Amino acid sequence: xxxxxxxxxxxxxRTTTGVVRRRPxxxxxxxxxxxxxxxxxxxxxxxxxxxxKTTTIKMLITLLLPTGGQARVLGHDVVAEPREVxxxxxxxxxxxxxxxERLSALDNLRYFAELYGxxxxxxxRRVDEVLELVGLKGRERERVEGYSRGMRQRLHIxxxxxHDPEVVFLDEPTIGVDPVGARELRxxxxxxxxxxxxxxxxxxxxxxxxxxxxRIAVIASGEIVGQGTPAQxxxxxxxxxxxxxxxxGIGDAALxxxxxxxxxxxxxxxxxxxxxxxxxxxxxDRELTHELLGHLDGASVGRVATREPTLExxxxxxxxx
Amino acid sequence: xxxxxxxxxxxxxxxxxxxxxxxxxxTSTVQPVIFATIAFYMFRSGGRPGTLLYAALGAGMMGIWxxxxxxxxxxxxxxxxxxxxxxxxxxPPPLTLVYLPWSLANxxxxxxxxxxxLVWGRVLFGVPLHLAHPWLFALALPSALLALGxxxxxxGSSFILYRHANALANLLEYPVWIASGLIFSLSVLPGWSRPxxxxxxxxxxxxxxxxAAIGGPVWGPLGMTFALGAASVVAATLSLGWFEHRARARAxxxxx
Numbered sequence: 001x002x003x004x005x006x007x008x009x010x011x012x013x014r015t016t017t018g019v020v021r022r023r024p025x026x027x028x029x030x031x032x033x034x035x036x037x038x039x040x041x042x043x044x045x046x047x048x049x050x051x052x053k054t055t056t057i058k059m060l061i062t063l064l065l066p067t068g069g070q071a072r073v074l075g076h077d078v079v080a081e082p083r084e085v086x087x088x089x090x091x092x093x094x095x096x097x098x099x100x101e102r103l104s105a106l107d108n109l110r111y112f113a114e115l116y117g118x119x120x121x122x123x124x125r126r127v128d129e130v131l132e133l134v135g136l137k138g139r140e141r142e143r144v145e146g147y148s149r150g151m152r153q154r155l156h157i158x159x160x161x162x163h164d165p166e167v168v169f170l171d172e173p174t175i176g177v178d179p180v181g182a183r184e185l186r187x188x189x190x191x192x193x194x195x196x197x198x199x200x201x202x203x204x205x206x207x208x209x210x211x212x213x214x215r216i217a218v219i220a221s222g223e224i225v226g227q228g229t230p231a232q233x234x235x236x237x238x239x240x241x242x243x244x245x246x247x248x249g250i251g252d253a254a255l256x257x258x259x260x261x262x263x264x265x266x267x268x269x270x271x272x273x274x275x276x277x278x279x280x281x282x283x284x285d286r287e288l289t290h291e292l293l294g295h296l297d298g299a300s301v302g303r304v305a306t307r308e309p310t311l312e313x314x315x316x317x318x319x320x321x
Numbered sequence: 322x323x324x325x326x327x328x329x330x331x332x333x334x335x336x337x338x339x340x341x342x343x344x345x346x347x348t349s350t351v352q353p354v355i356f357a358t359i360a361f362y363m364f365r366s367g368g369r370p371g372t373l374l375y376a377a378l379g380a381g382m383m384g385i386w387x388x389x390x391x392x393x394x395x396x397x398x399x400x401x402x403x404x405x406x407x408x409x410x411x412x413p414p415p416l417t418l419v420y421l422p423w424s425l426a427n428x429x430x431x432x433x434x435x436x437x438x439l440v441w442g443r444v445l446f447g448v449p450l451h452l453a454h455p456w457l458f459a460l461a462l463p464s465a466l467l468a469l470g471x472x473x474x475x476x477g478s479s480f481i482l483y484r485h486a487n488a489l490a491n492l493l494e495y496p497v498w499i500a501s502g503l504i505f506s507l508s509v510l511p512g513w514s515r516p517x518x519x520x521x522x523x524x525x526x527x528x529x530x531x532x533a534a535i536g537g538p539v540w541g542p543l544g545m546t547f548a549l550g551a552a553s554v555v556a557a558t559l560s561l562g563w564f565e566h567r568a569r570a571r572a573x574x575x576x577x
Binding site for chain 1: 323326327330331334337338341342403404405407408409410411412413414419566569570571572574575
């Protein structure tokens, strides 16, 4: 039996728009998501901002009610049995919020230990263990408001695993953390798997998903657009090639012409200071550089390079499909 | 045992947090003294002897009610702002158990309002602090705090669902002072408002405290204080469950 199951899971937000005359507005954030996470697996939910990752995770941890479909965690329905689910899971949100800023890390952990029934003699030992694990031992009596982003994130993780849950949900845990801190957090996540936990990780960092995840589901505009191991996803674009062209001042018309070139599967533009990097993915082994350059009339062209596709290219191909 | 530990830890944690809020401390410290001063001058200019202790207790209850309303109302909103409301909701215990200690701690701080009012009245206005039934007063005071704390929890429950409910809570400060007869007798209010007063724990709590201090039948108001406190916790448990469900449906637990 899968530890986490999402079966045609849906969520629509209903709100209103307008100041004087208010009109109802519906936003379909998750549009029928299917996946299953097996015991001991680190499963990644990968997608751009606004793709529906956090909405999906919030439904799974019982903070949001689905508007359609079903979800189960350890066999318990997230709508009908929220307390059974809550008792067995840990979750970690990325970002600064979600901690009692004016309290010390120790007080934060003591309070959450009581909330999760880690009481008595075992509490002090467990709090010490998690502080040691996340590398905050020695700093636990300082107020959280003085912590760096990385330290806060480690405290979030300590809070999430305090009651030794079977399943841990990590929602963009490395967001905004510096590279060294992020690397430490990734080591911490890998360690969770080593201790037998099942982890669902949402991220929009490709290398993070590639490094950590056993399997990945790519979500875009509320739908799963690809699912498999990192190797399987890369294989989806393995027979293609990627052309990177440095341009200055590319217009929408030129971009449309590039998209229309036969064999082109995905086009993205990354802004880099004064210039842009045009990344063109194409199927097969056909050389397109000359043809692509022919469509960039009016734009100054700098460096041009071709390379093998990466997981990031697989991701881009999936989310821009 | 685990429940008691949770209540104790939540209580202490909230006191620690409130203790670091200079805004809350300043408001809670200064406001009761202002209320007391206004009340003493009003009653003294009325020229009715023997009413200063009545005024002091009323002003003290005003302070307790303001602290309860401000802190219990603000508690949920403040948790939402700092992103911890979702953590409380997603924790395994029922929400009543999660937020009851917070509400009780807030009201406990309100006890300072009563103490400050009585001391201020004694030192500056010579209010006699002779209590008619000291033991009953000692029983009535924690009962009043408990009942107001539970009532605060009931009011705070709506904040789970409504992001801007604190605006409504602020409006409740003066009407409850008036309807509970904290500063003047209910006899000056129209007859139709009497059932509203009877439904408010501050009314019975203030009566129990005054009857214990000045002399009067304490047990009736004390019983009503307990009964309304118990009713508040039952209503709070039901409304927290309902508001939590609605908030999960309407996605109002977080700011985003």
